[in-house]
Amino acid sequence: MRVAQAIGLPAENREAYIRYHAEVWPGVLKQITDSRIRNYSIYVLGETLFSYFEYDGDDYEADMAAMALDPETQRWWDTVKPLQRPFADRPEGAWWIDLEEVFHLD
Amino acid sequence: MRVAQAIGLPAENREAYIRYHAEVWPGVLKQITDSRIRNYSIYVLGETLFSYFEYDGDDYEADMAAMALDPETQRWWDTVKPLQRPFADRPEGAWWIDLEEVFHLD
Numbered sequence: 074m075r076v077a078q079a080i081g082l083p084a085e086n087r088e089a090y091i092r093y094h095a096e097v098w099p100g101v102l103k104q105i106t107d108s109r110i111r112n113y114s115i116y117v118l119g120e121t122l123f124s125y126f127e128y129d130g131d132d133y134e135a136d137m138a139a140m141a142l143d144p145e146t147q148r149w150w151d152t153v154k155p156l157q158r159p160f161a162d163r164p165e166g167a168w169w170i171d172l173e174e175v176f177h178l179d
Numbered sequence: 180m181r182v183a184q185a186i187g188l189p190a191e192n193r194e195a196y197i198r199y200h201a202e203v204w205p206g207v208l209k210q211i212t213d214s215r216i217r218n219y220s221i222y223v224l225g226e227t228l229f230s231y232f233e234y235d236g237d238d239y240e241a242d243m244a245a246m247a248l249d250p251e252t253q254r255w256w257d258t259v260k261p262l263q264r265p266f267a268d269r270p271e272g273a274w275w276i277d278l279e280e281v282f283h284l285d
Binding site for chain 1 (some may be wrong): 181183185196197200201203208211212216217218219220221222223224227228229231276278279280281282283284285
């Protein structure tokens with residue numbers, strides 16, 4: 074399962090966001106792996122962040138819920154979410170917004 | 180090697196672009212594979228296209244040049260490029276613009 078998402082990143086937060094992501098906390102990386110996320114990349118273009126990852130577990134909702142309950146991940150989100158600017162038209166409860174896949178070739 | 184890129188897609192061309200990409204011509208798919216591109220996805224968000232792929236060859240410039248010389252790929256580009264709207268501030272000679280990777284975890 075492939076997931077691509079986007080979120081805003083105000084220009085004034087770009088440097089801080091990049092700096093944090095150059096040294097993501099080990100506990101956060103471990104939780105990502107424990108939640109069966111693979112090949113996870115985040116890119117920036119202007120004031121937009123794009124993420125791409127693959128999920129290789131069999132219960133995405135449960136694995137994401139486990140991530141959200143992890144205290145170190147919560148501290149990480151408390152640190153980086155204020156740097157982001159979510160899209161106003163995102164779905165209820167969403168932070169990043171899901172992109173629509175229009176093409177794929179293995 | 181991972182590559183992520185973006186380009187504009189005017190709203191009025193969205194439907195046609197998606198329709199073409201639901202049935203990409205076999206010769207185009209073959210050339211992508213011959214040029215050592217793997218795990219290639221294209222996503223859309225509003226008026227922006229986001230692409231992600233991996234390159235597993237050992238001469239990216241040469242493999243991209245081979246793609247550009249393929250007659251079927253040229254016909255494909257003649258079909259889909261008019262639907263796209265490249266960013267005005269792209270580098271000389273570029274069509275899609277490269278994104279900057281800020282995070283990666285295998």
